[in-house]
Amino acid sequence: MTQDKDKNNAAGPAPERIAKALARAGIGSRREVERLIELGRVSINGKRLKTPACLITSLEGITVNGKPVEQAESARLWRYHKPRGLVTTHRDPEGRSTVFDHLPSHLPRVISVGRLDLNSEGLLLLTNDGALARWMEMPKTGWIRRYKVRAHGTADEAKLKALAEGAVVDGIVYEPLKPPWKRFQAAMRG
CATH class of the missing domain: 3.10.290.10 (RNA-binding S4 domain)
Incomplete structure (x- = not known):
């Protein structure tokens, strides 16, 4: 109508x-x-x-x-373990395999809540409701996101500590990272 x-x-x-x-x-x-x-x-x-x-x-x-067109179903949320090597997009212009290519066929059309890059693996949330995804992605919701990062090579401690003060990238202010510094410093001395 x-x-x-x-x-x-x-x-x-x-x-x-x-x-x-x-x-x-x-x-x-x-x-x-x-x-x-x-x-x-x-x-x-x-x-x-x-x-x-x-x-x-x-x-x-x-x-x-x-x-x-049938009525939309209620908002739903799924969790998915994204393996390395998949991109988090519905269509990749470079032809790489996507998360959505590997989902079970019985799922409705879903979108991701945020993204993980090609070489990242871990929890990815999927939903059938775009408004819910947007709400969950907004910094003002206050959701704390925790990441476990493994880096290869040598890290510059001063640059990494600067991340604890936050950063501005392309005019977007990112909150400070709060890593477990004592464990991190011990691993750096290693």
Whole structure:
């Protein structure tokens, strides 16, 4: 059901952009949904949608490739042990294997909460809800993230201690690292 800007719908759900609603329903990412709209593959009540600048309050009457869109399932969260050698992206332009290529086929479309780089391994959280992923990634949520790091070669103690003061990279302020310095220093003397 579309929402006209001049109608007041205080009793019902708040209108949202169609790309966001279809992404949450598992059709694809917002950008993928926008491409489907541009290709004329999304319809509302039998009428092809011409622009993603459309607000809706429900998925009723919406079809993609002629098939009705089902309501999004409740937000869910999965944990996944990411091995080294996989990238945390849905599509890699370099053709490398991705985390999403290795997930069980019975899972719905999921997105990662944060990323681990190609040579990292460890816990990666996956969810079917983009808003939940964004909330979990935001520094203001105050979640403490702990990492176990193994470095090969020689480390400069002064540079590593500077990380304990935080850093600014491309205008983004990163909180200080709080490593167990006594164990770290003992390992450096080694």
